[in-house]
Amino acid sequence: MGLISAAVNSAMGVAQSQWKEFFYCDAIPADILVVKGKKKSTGYSPAARLNDNVISDGSVIAVADGQCMMITEQGKVVDICAESGEYIYDMSSEPSVFTGDLDESVMKVFREIGKRFTFGGVAGKDQRVYYFNTKEIVGNKYGTPNPVPFRITDKNIGLDIDVGVRCFGEYSYRISNPILFYTNICGNVSDAYSKHNLDSQLRAELLTALQPAFASISEKGIRYSALPGHANEICQALNDALQEKWRDLRGIEIVSFGVSSATISEEDEKMIKELQRTAALKDPAIAAAHLAGAQAQAMQAAASNAAGAATGFYAMNMAAQAGGLNAASLFNLAAQQQAPVQPQQAAAPAPASNADSWTCPSCGTQNQGKFCMECGTKKPAGALKYRCDKCGWVPADPTKPPKFCPECGDPFTTDDAVS
Numbered sequence: 335m336g337l338i339s340a341a342v343n344s345a346m347g348v349a350q351s352q353w354k355e356f357f358y359c360d361a362i363p364a365d366i367l368v369v370k371g372k373k374k375s376t377g378y379s380p381a382a383r384l385n386d387n388v389i390s391d392g393s394v395i396a397v398a399d400g401q402c403m404m405i406t407e408q409g410k411v412v413d414i415c416a417e418s419g420e421y422i423y424d425m426s427s428e429p430s431v432f433t434g435d436l437d438e439s440v441m442k443v444f445r446e447i448g449k450r451f452t453f454g455g456v457a458g459k460d461q462r463v464y465y466f467n468t469k470e471i472v473g474n475k476y477g478t479p480n481p482v483p484f485r486i487t488d489k490n491i492g493l494d495i496d497v498g499v500r501c502f503g504e505y506s507y508r509i510s511n512p513i514l515f516y517t518n519i520c521g522n523v524s525d526a527y528s529k530h531n532l533d534s535q536l537r538a539e540l541l542t543a544l545q546p547a548f549a550s551i552s553e554k555g556i557r558y559s560a561l562p563g564h565a566n567e568i569c570q571a572l573n574d575a576l577q578e579k580w581r582d583l584r585g586i587e588i589v590s591f592g593v594s595s596a597t598i599s600e601e602d603e604k605m606i607k608e609l610q611r612t613a614a615l616k617d618p619a620i621a622a623a624h625l626a627g628a629q630a631q632a633m634q635a636a637a638s639n640a641a642g643a644a645t646g647f648y649a650m651n652m653a654a655q656a657g658g659l660n661a662a663s664l665f666n667l668a669a670q671q672q673a674p675v676q677p678q679q680a681a682a683p684a685p686a687s688n689a690d691s692w693t694c695p696s697c698g699t700q701n702q703g704k705f706c707m708e709c710g711t712k713k714p715a716g717a718l719k720y721r722c723d724k725c726g727w728v729p730a731d732p733t734k735p736p737k738f739c740p741e742c743g744d745p746f747t748t749d750d751a752v753s
Contacts, residue, residue, distance in 0.1 A: 355393040359465035368527040371463030402466040466512040485552040497602040503594040511585030547571035
């Protein structure tokens with residue numbers, strides 16, 4: 335048994351008047367997920383009069399856009415089609431699958447089910463046609479009754495804390511695998527299956543999945559206040575967290591996730607702002623501007639002090655002295671940090687002592703010429719001048735050397751005397 339395109343069969347000479355029944359589905363409401371197909375009898379159809387749950391050989395089944403049609407026998411899936419058009423039910427052919435916009439997972443599940451009951455070519459006792467709403471199911475509201483843990487990281491200030499986020503919004507989903515949805519959720523539907531049967535369960539599981547989803551979002555450094563702008567990332571994270579329960583078990587997946595608002599507690603928000611403000615004051619220029627503003631406010635308050643302006647300024651000066659650096663010092667520190675680093679120049683070598691220097695015997699002035707530059711006394715003749723024969727050091731008074739050279743420790747002897 336399988337589905338054959340009505341256009342192809344008509345081209346082979348099969349007239350529409352030969353079709354026993356016509357199965358169709360009106361527009362499916364937005365809040366309905368599954369509805370049983372309606373049957374209109376055309377021509378002579380004894381089976382149609384005997385049992386409404388029998389599909390006669392040669393019947394026509396219509397499929398509209400946004401719908402997925404499924405045929406079941408005895409509650410087992412035997413055929414499925416998600417391509418719009420009209421199809422003829424042929425009991426002599428093998429089961430066929432027209433996947434349409436459904437993914438490969440539908441084909442895989444259908445192959446596992448395989449061909450079901452044929453009863454020797456005679457229709458089974460219970461055959462039904464179901465239509466699934468494959469359009470996006472929108473307008474599903476959610477809200478977190480309790481805060482959801484969210485990690486906040488800020489490498490600029492070294493912040494890494496967990497806070498509780500409350501968020502509200504809407505999400506949408508769609509049936510991506512009708513076979514799984516039929517097998518594990520709705521089963522044989524007598525008339526219609528509404529989304530309200532699933533709302534509370536899906537909402538509870540969605541809120542549970544928000545925690546790992548928010549964890550993956552926070553790892554990217556996204557702030558809680560920026561969550562509304564990252565709906566696509568949250569949607570993907572939720573699908574990853576809900577894959578086992580939603581996609582693999584029920585055949586549904588989230589299409590979009592919207593965040594109307596995301597807030598944290600007043601205490602957490604105050605704490606984060608205080609930490610950010612404190613981290614900003616590590617910059618001496620910002621700290622200086624903040625201190626200057628505070629001093630200006632303090633001066634205004636001191637001038638209007640009830641005990642007199644003098645008392646107010648006295649207290650302000652005491653506070654300024656106890657506060658450490660003032661605004662001017664902070665501004666200078668900021669200017670030093672921003673100034674370009676100048677290359678250091680090598681220090682000029684200290685001038686070596688002149689071996690020809692002598693001490694005036696009259697006034698004690700150190701001289702290098704032939705006469706004292708203070709009193710005019712002539713340089714004494716024949717005075718021995720000393721120089722260290724090891725390192726070349728010359729004492730301030732070459733005629734009066736110390737016992738040992740202060741540079742190398744070598745003792746001074748007459749061998750160190752020079753003319």
